Amino acid sequence: xxxxxxxxxxxxxxxxxxxxxxxxxxxxxxxxxxxxxxxxxxxxxxxxxxxxxxxxxxxxxxxxxxxxxxxxxxxxxxxxxxxxxxxxxxxxxxxxxxxxxxxxxxxxxxxxxxxxxxxxxxxxxxxxxxxxxxxxxxxxxxxxxxxxxxxxxxxxxxxxxxxxxxxxxxxxxxxxxxxxxxxxxxxxxxxxxxxxxxxxxxxxxxxxxxxxxxxxxxxxxxxxxxxxxxxxxxxxxxxxxxxxxxxxxxxxxxxxxxxxxxxxxxxxxxxxxxxxxxxxxxxxxxxxxxxxxxxxxxxxxxxxxxxxxxxxxxxxxxxxxxxxxxxxxxxxxxxxxxxxxxxxxxxxxxxxxxxxxxxxxxxxxxxxxxxxxxxxxxxxx
Numbered sequence: 001x002x003x004x005x006x007x008x009x010x011x012x013x014x015x016x017x018x019x020x021x022x023x024x025x026x027x028x029x030x031x032x033x034x035x036x037x038x039x040x041x042x043x044x045x046x047x048x049x050x051x052x053x054x055x056x057x058x059x060x061x062x063x064x065x066x067x068x069x070x071x072x073x074x075x076x077x078x079x080x081x082x083x084x085x086x087x088x089x090x091x092x093x094x095x096x097x098x099x100x101x102x103x104x105x106x107x108x109x110x111x112x113x114x115x116x117x118x119x120x121x122x123x124x125x126x127x128x129x130x131x132x133x134x135x136x137x138x139x140x141x142x143x144x145x146x147x148x149x150x151x152x153x154x155x156x157x158x159x160x161x162x163x164x165x166x167x168x169x170x171x172x173x174x175x176x177x178x179x180x181x182x183x184x185x186x187x188x189x190x191x192x193x194x195x196x197x198x199x200x201x202x203x204x205x206x207x208x209x210x211x212x213x214x215x216x217x218x219x220x221x222x223x224x225x226x227x228x229x230x231x232x233x234x235x236x237x238x239x240x241x242x243x244x245x246x247x248x249x250x251x252x253x254x255x256x257x258x259x260x261x262x263x264x265x266x267x268x269x270x271x272x273x274x275x276x277x278x279x280x281x282x283x284x285x286x287x288x289x290x291x292x293x294x295x296x297x298x299x300x301x302x303x304x305x306x307x308x309x310x311x312x313x314x315x316x317x318x319x320x321x322x323x324x325x326x327x328x329x330x331x332x333x334x335x336x337x338x339x340x341x342x343x344x345x346x347x348x349x350x351x352x353x354x355x356x357x358x359x360x361x362x363x364x365x366x367x368x369x370x371x372x373x374x375x376x377x378x379x380x381x
Contacts, residue, residue, distance in 0.1 A: 006029070069092055085102045107259070135199065157219035163298075184215035185212040194213075200256070207235075211227040214230070248262075276342070312369065313369075
């Protein structure tokens with residue numbers, strides 16, 4: 001195969017990389033620009049003279065960092081989408097089309113899992129029966145025994161709950177008097193209702209179900225103010241996420257969770273995608289730090305700030321789902337991190353929609369209890 005010699009712009013990129021000790025060839029640059037999903041943008045082209053004149057390309061010096069990064073991280077058979085996500089997360093100018101394609105893989109994978117678990121969408125059958133039968137089958141197929149993550153979180157909950165029994169009773173009497181009789185969903189119940197919400201949309205969850213789900217996340221029957229509100233003054237807590245998303249994947253109910261993630265991957269600004277990617281990458285370290293600090297104080301018999309923070313997380317379980325994600329995926333793959341990033345944006349949009357209709361105290365409480373990695377996303381809107 002005959003190849004033309006590298007353009008002046010490519011020679012400049014090669015020379016600049018060489019000055020920093022990285023050897024790349026014109027073939028490398030060509031391969032990284034290949035379609036589909038190029039990792040390296042094309043040079044800016046200028047067309048001097050008349051319309052019939054030739055063109056020339058100029059090197060953007062900002063591409064040198066990307067070229068060097070790709071040279072250092074290239075591996076035989078490396079997943080191009082994963083490379084794109086990691087380079088994008090590092091702040092490098094990967095082509096937007098490639099970044100979006102990599103993020104879009106996550107909702108497609110969710111859709112594939114749902115298609116396998118639920119079977120084909122019925123044409124003439126009862127849609128509600130199909131959703132609930134499929135969710136029942138999926139929940140029944142899950143491991144019923146607690147995972148290592150469940151056991152760790154549950155152990156800390158029980159120890160903190162035992163320390164706080166008098167204070168918890170006082171809190172319950174004032175803010176959650178029905179806590180001792182309230183019904184919490186067990187693991188199978190949570191899997192079942194999560195499957196229903198993912199397939200048919202969040203609007204399928206009644207407020208009482210949401211309350212039971214929240215109570216089931218925390219071991220030991222701790223009083224919970226949000227669950228109490230859902231049980232006594234439910235309103236419409238999911239109004240922000242019941243509208244059908246603008247973009248749809250085939251053969252799924254319109255308000256399906258994969259469609260929400262798909263729409264976010266297509267429409268979110270690159271700034272929000274990068275912020276969410278960064279936040280998702282912080283979750284494992286944050287989760288381990290929170291757990292380890294609380295365990296250390298409990299083992300020493302000296303409860304302090306970590307135990308206090310954990311107790312607040314039991315009463316207002318804003319961050320429990322993030323603890324579970326971080327402990328379950330201590331070293332997430334790029335695909336897992338992309339999926340978590342899209343879910344963070346979905347949750348952020350829903351939270352901000354709710355905060356817009358609440359009072360100042362509610363907004364201040366949410367921002368005080370939200371994990372640090374979520375605050376920046378909430379402020380981006």
